[in-house]
Amino acid sequence: MKSKNDILLQHYIEAHIDNEPELLRELQRQAHITLLNPRMLSGHVQGRILKMFMLMINPRHVLEIGTYTGYSALCIAEGLSETATLDTIEINDELQPKIQSFFNRSEHGAKITLHIGDALHIIPQFSYNFDAVFIDGNKRHYIEYYELCMQKLNAGGYIFADNTLWDGHVIDTEIAANDYQTQGILAFNKHVKNDSRVQTVILPIRDGITILKKI
Numbered sequence: 001m002k003s004k005n006d007i008l009l010q011h012y013i014e015a016h017i018d019n020e021p022e023l024l025r026e027l028q029r030q031a032h033i034t035l036l037n038p039r040m041l042s043g044h045v046q047g048r049i050l051k052m053f054m055l056m057i058n059p060r061h062v063l064e065i066g067t068y069t070g071y072s073a074l075c076i077a078e079g080l081s082e083t084a085t086l087d088t089i090e091i092n093d094e095l096q097p098k099i100q101s102f103f104n105r106s107e108h109g110a111k112i113t114l115h116i117g118d119a120l121h122i123i124p125q126f127s128y129n130f131d132a133v134f135i136d137g138n139k140r141h142y143i144e145y146y147e148l149c150m151q152k153l154n155a156g157g158y159i160f161a162d163n164t165l166w167d168g169h170v171i172d173t174e175i176a177a178n179d180y181q182t183q184g185i186l187a188f189n190k191h192v193k194n195d196s197r198v199q200t201v202i203l204p205i206r207d208g209i210t211i212l213k214k215i
């Protein structure tokens with residue numbers, strides 16, 4: 001559970017970074033009313049960070065695994081140049097109308113293509129490579145996503161993997177023993193640590209974001 005200081009610090013950060021665009025505020029409000037797990041969406045701080053990552057690396061093609069509401073996709077798209085593209089993959093087809101309606105309303109929506117289906121089947125079908133990937137799908141399959149993405153990632157490209165500290169469960173052996181998602185994250189963290197094809201850091205932001213640079 002978050003301490004009072006953690007919450008105050010979170011509010012302080014939100015008050016001193018770029019504002020959350022109105023469309024994303026609306027999306028977040030709707031998600032809290034209509035969806036089961038609104039906590040899954042990136043939110044104000046992480047959304048601004050994702051945008052900043054894109055501004056820093058200026059990618060041509062970006063891939064996202066796990067669209068959910070489209071919140072992170074819209075933040076990534078905001079940071080892209082007008083000619084850059086984002087392909088985002090979501091397995092839950094019930095989310096499609098809601099996601100697409102927000103993409104249609106966004107001034108950055110034209111950069112985004114939504115793919116409905118399993119990322120494990122869709123990734124191998126792309127005919128072009130990516131400069132950046134945001135992995136945020138099923139925690140049990142992170143290594144599989146990662147290996148597929150590495151085949152489609154340009155040298156010098158980046159993979160951003162979300163939730164790699166998994167609410168601190170990565171250091172709780174009791175939880176890890178009984179939880180497949182924690183086991184998936186633990187296996188992924190070990191896998192990339194031992195992979196000489198990438199340089200790796202973990203940012204202890206929100207739920208942990210691993211940044212991998214392909215050499």
Ligand SMILES: C[S@@+](CC[C@H](N)C(=O)[O-])C[C@H]1O[C@@H](n2cnc3c(N)ncnc32)[C@H](O)[C@@H]1O
Pocket residue numbers: 040041042043065066067068069070071072073089090091092117118119120136137138141
């Ligand atoms: C944590 S949410 C994504 C949140 C979103 N990226 C954001 O930050 O706003 C994870 C999403 O991944 C989707 N998902 C899970 N497994 C998937 C797969 N194999 N392929 C595509 N999407 C998947 C889930 O349905 C869920 O909507």
